[in-house]
Amino acid sequence: MDSETFLSTSYARIRAVASVPPGTSARTLPSPSTLSQARSTLPTTAALLSGRGPEATLSHLTSDIAPALAGHNRSGRYYGFVTGSTLPVAEAADNLVSALDNSLQVHLPGQSVATEVEDAALRLLLEVLGLGLGLGSGDENGRWEGRTFTTGATASNVLGLACGREAVVAARLPPGSTNDGGVGELGLLGACAAAGVKEIQVLTSMGHSSLSKAASVVGLGRRAVKELRYSEVEPWRLDLDAVERELQREGVASIIAVSAGEVNTGRFATTGSGDMRRLRDLADKYKAWIHVDGAFGIFARSLPATSEFARLREFTAGLELADSITVDGHKLLNVPYDTGIFFTRTSTIPQAVFQNPNAVYLSTPTPSSGPTIPSPLNIGLENSRRFRALPVYAVLLSEGAAGIADMLARMVRLARGIAGAIARDEKLKHDYELLAASSTGDEKDNDDGNENTHIVVLFRARDEGLNEKLVEKIQASGEWYVSGTKWEGRPACRIAVSSWRVKVDEDLAFVKDRLAGIAKEWKEGGK
Known part of the structure; x- marks a missing residue:
């Protein structure tokens, strides 16, 4: 079989394995027997020495490996982590990415349109997120001249702290010494010594674990991350008074990391534009940097501008005042892994950090026409880069702002329905407890998880014995998947709705029925 015939038939075989027949539901996890069978087919070292050939290898992949993979792209009921599915148009675009295999490292407008497609995708996304077009047209809040794709929120957070550090x-x-360069040229120790900086701290509230990882990677250290939580009741909120006190420390430079939203609860570190305006004023006064980790929460800005979602849009108001922003595409935008996005106000700072020096062969020719686009290898971590922008570009063109808003609205409605059922449904409220239902501490805010709920629902079983086994019992059926976590020192269950496949009424009825069934079985002695 020639290569073209093999490829054309292989796509059909792959789709046959990955497709879900109409009227059926895919398993979220493979069965234990399927996993065991797949493991038994993995080759020994000796078997690797002789090639099987493409046809036999493809059969192994489709028959043995594919059935033993997680089903989050085939089921709308995979509620673990914050794991999006892949929209069909994004999958098609990703196949094109593999088929043509372009590496986006140098902007070469005379040879490929790829970097311009990437830039167009980033500018379109800025518009969808309500951050402005990023064209530097004079609106200071709409200028995001530093923009690039990354492998995910972790990499984007590394970029955010690296740029903030710089x-x-x-x-x-001191005046005049900037010609010698900053951290990017002198190194962290040399630049800090020249600047009289004895410490760089990262101020946050319930920051994602990747923030500490990023602090380690960029040389600040995990202990540089300081938790400034508003209260024990609302630990996701950032204590702005504490931030101001920390910013006043002599010889200490600060990066303020705003969580939008927090991964266990989905809650937001700020309550609206007033909080962000105060942070912006403090950052300007004390020469601090504001980084927003908006991996999934920032998409609340893209929800329909109606009263139904007004509270969520209020929580994310003012995020445009930040210096840098992390976004994940493979979460709520439903494009393939691994797709992250990083925005910062100026391209000069990321270039100071990530510039490839003394490499003439990597230079960008002076364009005779078209936009001036910095080569991606000079504003991010990677030199060689997959064309991961194309699925994002395809989704934005296919769905448009209205289609994306509708997809996000379905996610929120299902999460709110589940939260409301746990809090108020007679068949559930006596057996389960909704957690972290408040977002501001105001009495009006205790609404049993409706207005405040974005896409995450945190709850536990009231019976301690059942609570210990709740996640295990949910996952055992393979019909749906949730993540286990801890809240206030006790086990908790976490649902994150993030798939385009959501069917609000059908999925809500399913979750309510299964939770009621688990509680009933437990009380009847089916431990």
Whole structure:
């Protein structure tokens, strides 16, 4: 079989394995027997020495490996982590990415339109997120000249802290010494010594674990991350008074990391534009950097502008005042892994950090026409880069702002329906407890998880014995999947709705029925 025939038939075989027949539901997890069978087919070292050939290898992949993979792209009921599915148009675009296999590292407008497609995708996404077109047209809040794709929120957070580190140290260098360069040129120790900086701290509230990882990677250290939680009741909120006190420390430079939203609860560190305006004023006064980890929460800005979602849009108001923003595409935008996005206000700071020096062969020719686009290898971590922008570009064109808003609205409605049922449904409220239902501490805010709920629902079983086994019992059926976590030192169950496949009424009825069934079985002694 020639290569073209093999490829054309292989796509059909792959779709036959990945497709879900109409009227059926895919398992979220493979069965234990399927996993065992797949493991038994993995080759020994000796078997690797002789090639099987493409046809036999494809049969192994479709018959043995594919059935033993998680089903989050085939089921709308995979509620673990924050795991999106892949929209059909994104899958098609990703197949095109593999088929043509372009590496986006240098902007070469005379040879490929790829970097311009990437830039168009980033500008379209800025519009969908209500952050402005990023064209530097004069609106200071709409200028996001530093923009790039990454492998995910972790990489984007690394970029955010690296850029913040560069900026806060450079802001403290003596006049005239900036010609010698900042951290990117002198190194962290040399630049901090020149700037009189003895410590760089990262101020946050319930920051994602990747924030500490990023702090380690960029040389600040995990202990540089300081939790400034508003209260024990609302630990996701950032204590702005505490932030102000920390910013006043002599010889200490600060990066403020705003969580939008927090991964266990989906809650937001700020309550609206007033909080962000105060942070912006403080950052300007004390030469701090504001980074927003908006991996999934920032998409609340893209919800329909109606009263139904007004509270969520209020929580994300003012995020445009940040210096840098992390976004994940493979979560709520429902494009393939691994797709992250990073925005920052100026391209000069990421270039100071990530520039490839002394490599003439990697330089960008002076364009005779078209937009001036920095080469991606000079504003991000990777040199060689997959064309991961194309599925994002395809989704934005296919769905448009209205289609994306509708998809996000379905996610929120299902999450709110589940939260409301746990809090108020007679068949559930006596057996389960909704957690973290408040977002501001105001009495009006205790609405049993409706207005405040984005896409995450945190709850536990009231019976301690059942609570210990709740996640295990949910996952055992393979029909749906949730994540286990801890809240206030006790086990808790976490549902994150993030798939385009959501069917609000059908999925809500399913979850209510299964939760009621689990509680009933437990009380009847089916432990």
